[in-house]
Amino acid sequence: MAAPAPLIDTDEDPSFADLLAQRPHLAVHAHDGLTMEDVPLARIAREVGTPAWVYSAGTLRRRFRALRAALEEARLPCDIHFAVKANPNLAVLRTLAAEGAGADIVSEGELRLALAAGIDPAHVVFSGVGKTMDELRFAIGRGVGQINAESAEEVAMISAAATALGRTVDVALRVNPDVDARTHAKITTGRSENKFGVAIADASALYARMSATPGLRPVGVAVHIGSQITAGMAAYATAYRHLADLVRELRAAGLPVERVDCGGGLGIPYRHEPAPSPAALAGAIRTTLGNLGVRLMMEPGRWICGPAGVLLASVVIEKRTATRRFVILDAAMNDLVRPAMYEAWHGIVPVAPAAFAAATSPCDVVGPVCETGDTFARNRGLPDLEPGSLVAFLDAGAYGAAMSSTYNARPLAAEVLVDGARFAVVRARQTQEALLAGQRLPDWMG
């Protein structure tokens, strides 16, 4: 018997129409071309310039609510802490804070952003393998709700920082469950060879020691096994089962466990990857951790904000060689590094209305940076694009602006928030003056 045909031909890129059908905040209008909510992207490009990051407030809210609803449906009381590193824009954080999101932070800077966005410090979790003494003092001084400790060495630092301030801080122990989330090697975090967390085998002894350590109160355990997880719930379920066993072991030893932090990592379909749903994740949590009587916590980043953003860019020139067609944009790897760093695929769609109906031909979409790695896509089907034509990179709301740099002395791009028919610049394009402002010549150079 012949094998059943796959539902989706994975070698074929999705069409523009297929890409837009999955992204309800984007639509093509006969006159205005590509719009986000009720705002034509061409208008934003005209008024703000390119490259520019554009975020849909409606989509941020819709996705946050969908995640919360899935958890409520599964009867899981769960605090959602948005992973600030995915998108640290203040207006994005404020939008999510207004929905009731707390924050998962990994630096003093992210804590300052979360507080500036109006997030209660009690709803902030401080994660990360290398929190400095200064950062710990700052965070404890500001009253963060929980610190996730990643090593015995760090437990000692947290204790020193808290006792110096005369404070007691709630600490969860991040364990490394040694599971393979089957995502890109650069964003898997739950294998024993990864730098994150404490081995399960060492966790209960350290947790017991924590309860006798001054300045901290052990409140629970945490995991985070990786990012852009699309390979189903198996890795999550295994990690959570290990965590549940650990909770039972700790309690059997008379150690209180009040909270379990389930981490983030839920993937999104950039191309046509299977899209794990929040309901599936809630189900995996329900069956493994649901009966422990703990307060659950979650730290999603990408799933909430990734699909909410686009990177808007202009064509500088089309260059044709004997064998290739290159579409050269004014955006580059310094803006959106994910293709260069993770071989990531982003949908790239035109903005002008006529371009959606025009014939396409394969091209390489590249930036102007002096590296071959500055390639966004190879053999991508796009219509002919005159200089000045606009394109939008889809799903650029997570790890986009957050990871951008000024490589090649290129200023950081502007960020824009769309909300219904309104839009506003929520981070000004960096000026050439600001780009150079920190540089000094030593006085011996005259």
Ligand SMILES: *Cc1c(COP(=O)(O)O)cnc(C)c1O
């Ligand atoms: C990066 C990170 C997250 C968020 O990951 P996403 O894949 O964006 O959901 C959550 N928790 C921790 C500890 C992280 O490092």
